[in-house]
Ligand SMILES: Nc1ncnc2c1ncn2[C@@H]1O[C@H](COP(=O)(O)OP(=O)(O)OP(=O)(O)O)[C@@H](O)[C@H]1O
C-alpha cells in the first residue's frame with residue numbers, strides 16, 4: 001500500500017515537471033519578456049543590461065532550474081499588466097476561487113449523490129423520470145447561460161441576490177474568506193450553483209447508472225437471499241460499491257471545476273484566479289498565465305492523488321494486490 | 329412424513345411487450361425434511377425461476393402467476409415483503425451458481441457472516457463472530473479464526489463456495505435451495521462441495537432443492553429427481569428409478585447422454601432439435617416435435633403427470649399402456 005502511494009506521488013511529481021516546462025517555455029519564448037518590462041524609451045543598452053541581469057542569456061537548462069527554484073518559492077515574476085509580483089496577485093485571488101470551487105463541489109455532491117441513489121432505487125417512479133429529464137437540461141445548458149438566467153431572475157427581477165463580486169469578506173491571516181458573513185454567502189450562492197450544476201447532473205447520472213449496475217450483481221442478489229434489510233443492501237453493500245467509480249469521476253471533475261470557473265468568474269465578476277487569468281490573456285500577461293497554468297495543474301494533480309489514495313482505502317483488492325503478486 | 333416444502337401448480341409469468349411468457353407452468357412437487365430433491369433439465373427449462381419463486385426472489389417484472397407454495401404447511405407465496413425477508417436467509421437458505429461473484433468484494437467474509445447472523449438472531453458482535461468462525465470451521469475452511477478478517481478475493485473458488493455455503497447455512501435453514509452450486513468449480517472441487525452439502529443437510533435435517541443440469545451430480549446426490557422441460561415437470565420420482573427406468577422419452581434421451589452432460593455440455597446429442605423458448609412453446613406436449621415416440625394426442629392435448637410403474641411422467645404413452 002505504501003509502495004502504491006509512493007508510486008503515485010512520483011507520477012504526480014513527473015506531471016508537475018512537465019507542466020513546469022510548459023510554463024517555462026510560455027514565459028520565456030512567448031513574446032519578448034524584456035519589451036514587456038521596460039518602457040518605450042529604454043535604450044538598447046538598458047535592454048541588454050536587463051537581459052543579462054535577469055539571466056536570460058544563460059543556457060536554457062540553467063534558466064529552467066532557476067525557474068523551478070523560483071516557482072517552488074512561489075515566485076513567478078512580475079505581472080506585466082499590474083506591475084506587481086504575481087505571487088501577491090495569486091495570494092489575493094486564490095481564496096476566492098478555492099472557496100467557489102469548494103462550495104460548488106459540495107453542492108454538486110450533496111445534491112447529486114442522493115438524487116442519483118433515489119432515481120436508481122425508484123427507477124419507475126414518475127418523480128425519478130422528471131429528475132432525469134430536468135438533469136438532461138442541466139447537462140446541455142452552457143454554463144454562461146445558466147449564470148445569466150440566474151442573474152436575470154434573482155438579481156434583476158427579484159433583487160434577492162447580488163449579481164457580481166464576493167460580498168463582504170473577512171481576513172483570516174493571509175486568507176480572505178467570504179464564508180463567515182451572510183453577505184458573502186448571498187454572493188456565492190449563484191456562482192456556486194452555476195459552476196456546480198453541470199457536475200451535479202454528471203454525478204447524479206453516474207451514481208444512478210453505477211447503482212443500477214451494482215444492484216444487478218450476484219452479490220446483491222445473494223444479499224437479498226440472505227434476508228438482509230433493504231437498508232443494509234442499498235446503503236451498505238450497493239452504495240459502497242457504487243462509490244468506487246464515482247470517486248474517480250468526482251476527483252477528475254474537481255479539476256474540471258477549476259477550469260470551468262474561468263467562465264463563471266467572468267459572468268459574475270468573481271475576483272478569483274479565473275478572472276485574473278482571463279484578463280491576463282487579454283493583455284498577454286505571460287507571468288500570470290504561467291503561474292495560473294502551474295497552480296491549476298497542481299490542484300488537478302493533488303486531487304488525483306487524493307482519489308488514488310481513497311481508492312486504496314475503499315477497495316481491499318488494491319491493498320493486497322502487491323502482496324499476492326509477491327507471493328507473500 | 330409430511331412435506332417440509334409443498335409447491336402446488338406453481339406458475340411464473342413474465343410480462344413482456346408482446347407476450348405474457350409463462351416460463352414455469354403448473355409445477356408441483358414437495359420435499360420432505362432431510363430429503364434432497366434434484367431438479368434437472370436443459371438450459372432455459374425454468375429451474376432457476378422455480379427456485380427463485382420459492383424464496384420470493386423473482387426479479388420484476390417476473391411474478392408468481394398462480395399456485396401455492398407452503399413451508400411447513402404455511403403459505404409463503406403471498407407474504408408481505410417484511411415477512412418474506414425474515415424467512416430468507418433464516419428458514420430458507422439459497423446458494424447460487426457463481427461463488428466468485430456471490431460475495432461482496434468490499435466486505436470481509438467475517439462481516440458478511442455476522443451481518444447475516446445478526447439480521448435474523450439477537451446476537452452480540454462477539455457472539456456473532458464466534459459463531460462465524462464455527463461456521464467456517466464446519467464448512468471446512470482451515471484456520472477459520474484468521475481467515476475471518478480476509479476479503480473474498482483472498483480465497484480460491486472452492487473456498488469461496490464454502491464461504492457461500494456457510495452464509496446460506498448460517499441460521500440453520502430448514503430448506504436449502506442450491507442453484508447449480510458446483511457448475512463454476514473444478515471437477516475435483518465439485519465432489520467435495522456436494523459431499524459437504526449432503527453432510528450438512530443430514531446433520532441439520534435440512535431439505536435441499538438441488539438444481540443442476542448435470543445428471544451425474546443428481547444421480548450421486550439426490551433422493552428424488554424432477555426433470556423439467558420447457559417450464560414443466562415431465563417426470564418426477566426416486567432417483568434410482570428415474571435413472572434406470574425412465575418413463576418419459578425426454579428423460580430417456582437425457583439418461584442416454586449422461587457421459588456428455590458430465591462434461592458440462594447441456595446439449596442433448598441423442599435428441600434432435602432444441603428445447604423451445606418460452607415465447608414459442610408448442611401446443612400439446614411441449615416435447616412432441618422432438619419426440620421419437622409421438623402419436624395422435626401428443627400435438628393436441630397437454631399430458632399431466634401420470635403414475636407410471638416407477639415414477640410419475642407427463643406422457644400419453646403411460647395413458648396408452650394403462651388403457652391396454
Ligand atoms: N427476465 C426475463 N425476461 C424474459 N425471459 C426470462 C427472464 N428470466 C428468465 N427468462 C426465461 O425463462 C426461461 C427459464 O429461465 P431459467 O433461468 O429458470 O432457466 P434454467 O432452467 O435455470 O436454465 P439454466 O440451466 O441456463 O440456468 C428461459 O428461457 C429464460 O430465457
Ligand SMILES: [Mg+2]
Nearest residue numbers: 375376377507
Ligand atoms: Mg439457472
